[in-house]
Amino acid sequence: MALFDEDQEHRAFRQVFRKFVAREITPFAREWEKNRAVPREVWKKLGRQGFLCPWLPERYGGQGLDYGYSLIINQELIRGDGFGVGLGLHSDTATPYLYRYGSDALKERLLRKCTTGEAIAAICLTEPNAGSDLAAIRTRAIRDGDSYVINGQKTFITGGVFADVHVVACKTDSSSGARGITLIAAEAGTPGLTARPLEKMGWHKQDTAEVFLEDCRVPADSLLGEEGKGFKYMMEMLCRERLTITLDCQTLAEECLKEGLSYAKVREAFGKPIGDFQHNAFKLAQMATQVDIGRTYLDTLVAQFIRGEDITLKVSMAKAWIAEMAQRIAYDALQLHGGYGYMEEYRICRLVRDLRGFSIFGGSTEIMNLIIARRLGLNPA
Secondary structure, three states: OOOOOOOHHHHHHHHHHHHHHHHHOHHHHHHHHHHOOOOHHHHHHHHHOOOOOOOOOHHHOOOOOOHHHHHHHHHHHHHOOOOOOOHHHHHHHHHHHHHHHOOHHHHHHHHHHHHHOOOOEEEEOOEOOEOOOHHHOOOEEEEEOOEEEEEEEEEEEEOOOOOOEEEEEEEOOOOOHHHHEEEEEEEOOOOOEEEEEOOOOOOOOOOEEEEEEEEEEEEHHHEEOOOOOHHHHHHHHHHHHHHHHHHHHHHHHHHHHHHHHHHHHHOEEOOEEHHHOHHHHHHHHHHHHHHHHHHHHHHHHHHHHHOOOOOHHHHHHHHHHHHHHHHHHHHHHHHHHHHHHHOOOOHHHHHHHHHHHHHOOOOOHHHHHHHHHHHOOOOOO
16 A cells, blocks of 8 residues: 555655665664664765655755655655654654745755755744643743844754754744744754753654753744744644644554564464464454555545645544554554564564654644534534
8 A cells, every 4th residue: 555656756756765765774773763863964865865855846955846755755764664764844844834934035044955954954832831732832032133032941842952943933922822923943053042852652763852942042034924923824734744644643554554464474373373363363354444444535635635625624533533543553463463562673562652652743632633523613611
């Protein structure tokens, strides 16, 4: 099962990128997990091959490709044990903010570097007391002449330690709630910008951090869009982010199914493969059915997004259902492995721990259900 395999250009791109992953990423994945970091040279190799932000226009170093290419990259990274390298966050979540809302000066300064691997982008939204409720953020930005001075703290920031540019959500008007939120780009090396790495359950190749901004002074042209419209911009961009996360969940579910099925065919108990026991055979049949339903829905949704249709409701449904479906598939696949599934040397163990956070990232399942309910005309308390 693969996205866009009916399209010759997508298919050719997939083959080229798959070979790159097999050569440059898969053999080193376990080492990077132990080191809790991906070497910077890997990013530059990705950039030289045109795999970073391929959707950007050529004037900024991109290739002007459609969103499907980004999804193929994310899918093949997961299949090649390259999940956690961080391409999706950089290319498809953070950098689009710079391109869509950045000033001409900011674009000229940063976007080409984002395609070469010289600059890695991260997005700083969540705070210790503001996760799903982004309107409650406390980070402040005050205009001072030709600069903004930012003070605040962010947490759970993926790529926060190694990022070269942070898209920071802050309040420029603390009395206006969501209408006072503004997005500003803060570049690494700016005095007052520091990060502390966090230890987490999975995603060991990619850092997650607390980011601190203390009298962090950035140029006024680092403003993204207009003051007070940051919340609107975040809502506009969340569909793309959630679609990417949903694709990751679907691919991880497919990989967990693959591991469970392969193991069930070779592991023997009581004189026959465990997959031949009726309970296990039926369990795998149910798992395969759920995975196929998720793929069918996701492919339809991707096509609608590429056509420019509004997928706000459907992507919330997809993110909620597919993320939870993937958790079920992962649980059952690990259960089939027995004690071996709990061992790091078995791939299913690593898949399960990396997958666990996806029902939280980009809006938890509960928040997705809240969005769906409201779109249905309900007002849950």
